[in-house]
Amino acid sequence: MAVDLSYPEHVQDLVTRTEAFVRGEVLPLEDAHRGDIAAAGGDAARATLQAAAKAAGVFAPHAPVEYGGQGLGMADRAPVFEAAGYSLFGPVALNIAAPDEGNVHMLAHIADDEQKRRFLAPLAAGDVRSAFAMTEPAPGAGADPNALTTRAEKVSGGWKINGRKHFITGADGAGFFIIMARTFGEPGQRGGATMFLAPAASGGLKVGRHIDTLDKSMIGGHCEVDFEDLFVPDSAVLGEVDQGFAYAQVRLGPARMTHVMRWLGAARRGHDTAVRYVAAREGFGSKLGDLGMIQKMVADNEIDIAATRALLVRACWELDQGSHAADATSIAKTFAAEAIFRIVDRSVQMCGGLGVSEDLPLARLSREVRPFRIYDGPSEVHRWAIAKRAIGAARKAAAARGVAR
Amino acid sequence: MAVDLSYPEHVQDLVTRTEAFVRGEVLPLEDAHRGDIAAAGGDAARATLQAAAKAAGVFAPHAPVEYGGQGLGMADRAPVFEAAGYSLFGPVALNIAAPDEGNVHMLAHIADDEQKRRFLAPLAAGDVRSAFAMTEPAPGAGADPNALTTRAEKVSGGWKINGRKHFITGADGAGFFIIMARTFGEPGQRGGATMFLAPAASGGLKVGRHIDTLDKSMIGGHCEVDFEDLFVPDSAVLGEVDQGFAYAQVRLGPARMTHVMRWLGAARRGHDTAVRYVAAREGFGSKLGDLGMIQKMVADNEIDIAATRALLVRACWELDQGSHAADATSIAKTFAAEAIFRIVDRSVQMCGGLGVSEDLPLARLSREVRPFRIYDGPSEVHRWAIAKRAIGAARKAAAARGVAR
Amino acid sequence: MAVDLSYPEHVQDLVTRTEAFVRGEVLPLEDAHRGDIAAAGGDAARATLQAAAKAAGVFAPHAPVEYGGQGLGMADRAPVFEAAGYSLFGPVALNIAAPDEGNVHMLAHIADDEQKRRFLAPLAAGDVRSAFAMTEPAPGAGADPNALTTRAEKVSGGWKINGRKHFITGADGAGFFIIMARTFGEPGQRGGATMFLAPAASGGLKVGRHIDTLDKSMIGGHCEVDFEDLFVPDSAVLGEVDQGFAYAQVRLGPARMTHVMRWLGAARRGHDTAVRYVAAREGFGSKLGDLGMIQKMVADNEIDIAATRALLVRACWELDQGSHAADATSIAKTFAAEAIFRIVDRSVQMCGGLGVSEDLPLARLSREVRPFRIYDGPSEVHRWAIAKRAIGAARKAAAARGVAR
């Protein structure tokens, strides 16, 4: 019953071990392959890294204990995930990369026992990967989920799904898909979405081309996926019919925050790289790190790191209290995505020509972090939601005061 | 032993009562006099407001219980001070305005019993005001305290002080001064400062002109003060001789944070004013609050408020753990001073012509918050300190690795 | 027939003489009264300053030669007005302050001979001041001129005007008003406005309270003005009936640019003050001007000054070619208003405590320049207009390509 920002000892210990593991066993692989997970071997590299993480006792910090995980809450995940994110391959190693991590979280909350056994258990163990099939090409569901066009039609014993998704992270090689499809209403209307579980091997589910993007560290690419009369049985419904958007909220808030945790680790690596560089490098008759304009960049990075962490802790604590924390997670996500970009961009700038080269990890980090300002809700959409709530509250208060305006 | 961001019930209760008190009894006086405390009656207004605060049970939340205060720690002060700061006159009403609040804090930590009886007790009770005489005109101690030129010379039974200070807040009407003077070394050298307590009525202490500044809400002005052979007895030494800079640190970290708390309250009032305005006002065929560029400003304000609060909580918690929290308070102060300015500036912009007029409190708030980016350390000095620590740590780590660079 | 950015010799000469005049005869008066024109004597001070400007041969550079002016085009005005704006009182001295300067410009373009004789001649000579009565309180014409509610009703031999205006600059003491009133359509509709000329002494025209604002340098205040059955004869119609919005455009583009010229001069004074300060002042073991973070602020000011000037030249040249230059003036105004604010704000920051005090002109300049981001179109309205044109052009081009989208 008083402010406390300390972490339990077992969490602190896990952070320490995760840091050591990442520096010792993960960063070398990332650097050898310039952060390109496909070049590093894709799922084979993943298997090796996950075995090492298990050996180091740092595997699956987020997964429920009964599924082999360490059962950490959101606030406790923050420093561990940040330590993992210090390498672009760290999250894969710990089995906390997107989208698997968010899917574990959602399945743990919504799936029934049989679904847990069949999908959650192997996912938590790292035996399979998964994909979350939500985003659609125009004019479908993008930043605006209400535009959902993929449809599931009730048929005897199950559902028949038709539609096209794109930017489906991890689709290539995923063992199963969580599919968001419309079971009610028309595109543009709120509500009426349902989530379905479908093995990748299902007939009518086709993973298409990889959409090449700035980032290369996510295993399985960002793919186009088509559903052509994909049949799934009634038991494939995740949670209840027509409740898909509500369930997506269960996934979204925490997933936003774990993204922040991981990318904050990456940004911190960028910052550390730059600080080491300017601490040592000479120029203009002094060390670069003794020049005021460089010091300004270092300090701005430190401020951005501290503010991101502080907002993250706040949002995670609210989530841990059982709140949806819609405001706190939108605020933390928006600030963090922009701060993380700034941190890496300043780090590039501090290192000059080397900063834009592959001789340092900074060029790669600058590519990797850019998309975060767009996915999981572009900054503009979050700002719109934040403002709507604030202005709506003001209107409600004005109405309550009986003020005619 | 786990993250907890909730406040104890008695603190929540005090916040609620402070909010009600400020809206009911303080804001009307502020608005009637456009935030000009001198115009509102100066010390007479202060006496009235403090009596009301005592009646409302919200007086002196920071002062030690044995001196009539409520003994709150730093983290618990944050929401209470923010609630007080919602009015520019709120801090005066609760007796938590600068510099008195910081002086209470420091005297409680450093003064001996007799000094506490003579200086702390009446200050905590609101019977007198005080001033902290540190800043000097060029080439003396400004942003760089080491430049201290005011000297105290040992004489029989005490000390003789000579020098000039300026921007001494609250000097006009203060009951006593805490004076920082050099007792060792030369201007430009670290160390060698001592703090002295001197009643305002002392011979040789002369309060000069008020330096007019953008802000008008601080009682007693920002004054020039001259010491001409000011004699103080040995018992006037606060703490130990030559330890003045160390004691200043005791005061500085917390004082920075209480500034943030108070100004955050003021910024929040600006934001609330603007949100109410755009929620109701028509323009361009819709409510202003439904236009995207306005929503962006509202959201950016919400983000800045949340980030300021989050950094504040962090720094206060560190202070409550007994740390100097030099980094955390520098980071929180720098971010906050700039964020608070942005919040008020956006609020002005949202209200258009009315925003720059005295018909709303925004023009006045924009003047009041500007100096905070300068006093208690300009942003540039804090950034320099933050960067020096980060770069220094990198050099130490490099040396420890035995890496020749 | 090739890019040329040089000024004619007579313009360069006028700039030099204006600079000397402003430094020698105007700045001392401004500084003695802290930029408060009312405190300096209002219209009496104006008469003195204008007599001095006439004696120095720098009076009315913008007015037509036949009305005693120097007949400069827009591009040639830029460096002269900037030189005048170096003092907050400079524009009044040269008779190029808002709103008179814009009114001279408009009357020269639209008024008939009799109107010129009666209104333009004494205005150009500085014998009277004028006001432009356009802006209205909510829900009337503010940033959105289409909301115009003041009405002029046709009556025998003239018009009867009813309505309320506010923020009417220079209203108190103006010799005559140019009034924008609706002669057709309803509030919210485009078009249907007419401009009328009315002597201040007309019955039914009442100048109300001054709305106090951050700025104090504009003579005659920003006032509320009421029209209650104000009768004006048919000969009072400026230009043609129902063409008021079109005429406002004639005034608006150039008026925006002359605002930029004047405020750029003010910003440059702020910058010069700060650069002189940091060039000389010691701190942290060196001159402030040798510290990187200070140098960054100095350079950013230089960049903002150069970019403002460059955009200004472009827009003025377009205006001189006879274009409305809607895009170029919106772009230059928006950039300039924000850049000028940044320049002054950085200058304040560079001077520390003195920067927010009245010991330097910076605190005052920071108050004066803030409203420019709001009047003559808030930045948000200009951005909206700029974007609408760009997006509209893209749509037109797509349609022309026959692309169905």
Add this chain to the structure above:
Amino acid sequence: MAVDLSYPEHVQDLVTRTEAFVRGEVLPLEDAHRGDIAAAGGDAARATLQAAAKAAGVFAPHAPVEYGGQGLGMADRAPVFEAAGYSLFGPVALNIAAPDEGNVHMLAHIADDEQKRRFLAPLAAGDVRSAFAMTEPAPGAGADPNALTTRAEKVSGGWKINGRKHFITGADGAGFFIIMARTFGEPGQRGGATMFLAPAASGGLKVGRHIDTLDKSMIGGHCEVDFEDLFVPDSAVLGEVDQGFAYAQVRLGPARMTHVMRWLGAARRGHDTAVRYVAAREGFGSKLGDLGMIQKMVADNEIDIAATRALLVRACWELDQGSHAADATSIAKTFAAEAIFRIVDRSVQMCGGLGVSEDLPLARLSREVRPFRIYDGPSEVHRWAIAKRAIGAARKAAAARGVAR
């Protein structure tokens, strides 16, 4: 003798033809190979593109007429180079890519007749490429040219050069090198540099690895180059011995500006792509381009484009007057490099997921433009130079006034 911002008819005509050529013949190749010039065929693609440019009459607008060029001055180059830069491959097609374009400029100014015949003529004709070997790895010449370590030692009949360069653009495949080497003084000292011309085939000149960087559009890579007892005859000295830094200035100012021209074209393509996208795409119940936050980004792009162009025109005009334009080119380069980055970054953001994908040119443009904030002087170095001049001028003026400070 008055401001004129119009272009001569032959320049306007060349701009129109260049635009048509780039859209018709260059963009398709760029898009087919995602802006990777090596993937597009490297020097073979270059030959094809240049032949097409010659056929279209748009080749070599910058080269002296006597060497087959069109002899445009700096101001006239601006719109032509911008039109070429609209495609990443456009500058190669017109033979105005870095570093060849700058080398043509410098050779035309400094080379003797024999050097012009041997090096300038084939370079202007596109028969060979060239490299400018200036930048060195730490602790050599980077942002700070005075740190130059490569040495040329006088030997009989010529000079012997030893040293290492890196980030030498276009080195792989270049026909000859312009080498900056120290002929006097020690690293860290100003002065004492000489430029030498050396065919790529010279013994002792070794082009090493390509340093992979974010950009892929520059032919011949950014390479390491070693000089090991490289002998060059006395006739290889470009200009006079020990005057290398002065000659570098001849190249630097114009080269900065032509970089700005080209990258402004690239930024404009990004902007056009985004505006087309938001003009057509639906979301949140309207077209994206009708949402205020999107409109803000569009307007900010328009402002940045206009300001970049305006500063460019200014600097080019000064260069055309024979000035070194050190201030104007530093200001224009610094503003432009940051503005161009912002323009592309906002364009990415407006296009959401597609913005970070290779389905649009934006992801690629975001990689390409980032390094410009670093090469040709990082923004920090330019700001330092700009500030030094401003502060130095203030000191000189203070000294002239005889004011002791």
